[in-house]
Structures are given as C-alpha cells and as structure tokens.
Amino acid sequence: MAILNTQALVLKGWKLGETSKIVALYTRDYGKIKVVAKGARDPKSQYRGCLEPLTHLNVIYYDKRTRDLQLLSKASIVRSPVQIIGNIEKTTLGLAMAELVSRAVEGEETLPPLFDLLSDSLQTLDSANGFLEGIIWYFETHFIRLMGYEPVWETCMACKDSLGAEGGFFHPDSGGLFCSRCGGKRGGFAVSGETLEILFWLQRCLLREVTALNVQPGQKAEIRKMFDLYFRTHIDHRKSLNALNIYYSLEGCA
Numbered sequence: 001m002a003i004l005n006t007q008a009l010v011l012k013g014w015k016l017g018e019t020s021k022i023v024a025l026y027t028r029d030y031g032k033i034k035v036v037a038k039g040a041r042d043p044k045s046q047y048r049g050c051l052e053p054l055t056h057l058n059v060i061y062y063d064k065r066t067r068d069l070q071l072l073s074k075a076s077i078v079r080s081p082v083q084i085i086g087n088i089e090k091t092t093l094g095l096a097m098a099e100l101v102s103r104a105v106e107g108e109e110t111l112p113p114l115f116d117l118l119s120d121s122l123q124t125l126d127s128a129n130g131f132l133e134g135i136i137w138y139f140e141t142h143f144i145r146l147m148g149y150e151p152v153w154e155t156c157m158a159c160k161d162s163l164g165a166e167g168g169f170f171h172p173d174s175g176g177l178f179c180s181r182c183g184g185k186r187g188g189f190a191v192s193g194e195t196l197e198i199l200f201w202l203q204r205c206l207l208r209e210v211t212a213l214n215v216q217p218g219q220k221a222e223i224r225k226m227f228d229l230y231f232r233t234h235i236d237h238r239k240s241l242n243a244l245n246i247y248y249s250l251e252g253c254a
C-alpha cells in the first residue's frame, strides 16, 4: 500500500452507510479514482464542505492497486466553485464536463493535460459572464483532441479541397467532413460554413475568449449536434450527456 498525494477534482459522490461517502475524483497524477471518505457526512468531519462536485482539492490517500476503492486520508480545498454552485446554468455546464470525464476516461489512465483542461475550464466558468456555453464547446474541442480524435474541420476528407463558406457533410465515423461533391452520396449531417469557422476557431482561440462568441441559433444547434454525434460515435455510445440535456431544457424555461 502506498500513500499518495495529488491534486484532484471532484466528479461526483455517493452516500455510504450512516455517515461516510464515496467520491469519484479525477486526479492530476493518477487518473480517475474512487475513494471512501470515512465520516464525511458527520457535521464535525474534516471533509465538511470539501467533497462537493467540481471542487478542486489537494488529497492524500492510501492506494492499494488491487482495490477498486481507495481510502481518503486528507483533503484540503484548492478552489471551491462558489459562483458555479449559485448558478443553475453554470452548475449544469460544470457537471456536464465532469460527466464527460467520468464516462470517457478509463480508470487510472493518467493525462495531466486533461486535468489542467478541466480545472481551467471550471475556473473560467466560475468567474465568467457572457456566452457560457462557449466554455463547454472549448472543453469538448480540446477533450476530443487529447483523447486522440481531433477532427479536421477545414478540408474535405476525400479531395482535400478547402470547405470554406460552402460548408460540408459531417461523418462522425470517418472523423471529419466531405464537400458537397464527395459527400453527396455518403449521407452525413450538413453543416454550414459559418459553423465550421467557429469550430475551427475553437481549436485555436484562448479559453478566456470563448464567452465573447456571438452565435446564431442555427449555428448553435449544429454545433450541439456535432459534438453530441462525435461523443456518441467515438467515446460513449449509450446516450448524450445528462447534465447537458438539463442545460438545454433550462434554455426553454428562460
């Protein structure tokens, strides 16, 4: 058994017994783990207020490779998602990012850049105003890249011609788009040139710039659908992200 110390982001938690808790963490150095936090629901617990989803922690835990559940020894808060907790739109977007990591990352696969992407995206979401959905688009764009599935948005996969203002036909299975000449018979999802321009920009812009995006409803619908198709084709076939569906349903209530 080893005693390990790392930074971690809380993905989700479950009650255990009378006073304890199981918490899923995405750690910077040891990938995704589950820990038992003994007595965490006791009002006098050292973990009080620490283990809420999206909290950035420094943790010390006892690690035994042969076990699915590790034992938490200490947790201290690096950053609490204060503004996210008080805002339902930010909460659903933050939980959607956690859900994506939770569903797509296998066990203890270690990828520090993904930890940094999630941490930076949550920090930006916490303080941001403006077009908040841009933050999850940025997160999804770079998540797909880090998982090794980065699509090419600017050229046709068959003839390599630039797609430009004409747009193209998206084939999530093939990992990109075909132009109207090459893609006509292959089916696929038609995407406008304006939407492709935004997706191309998301691969290159800075995280803090995305909330300034001004997106037309048609482009927004296309981008949502493309990320969903991509996620379900390459990462998790079962269903769309639950938290993101809740976020979309809030829009209808606004």
Ligand SMILES: [Zn+2]
Binding pocket: 156, 157, 158, 159, 160, 161, 178, 179, 180, 181, 182, 183
């Ligand atoms: Zn073509």
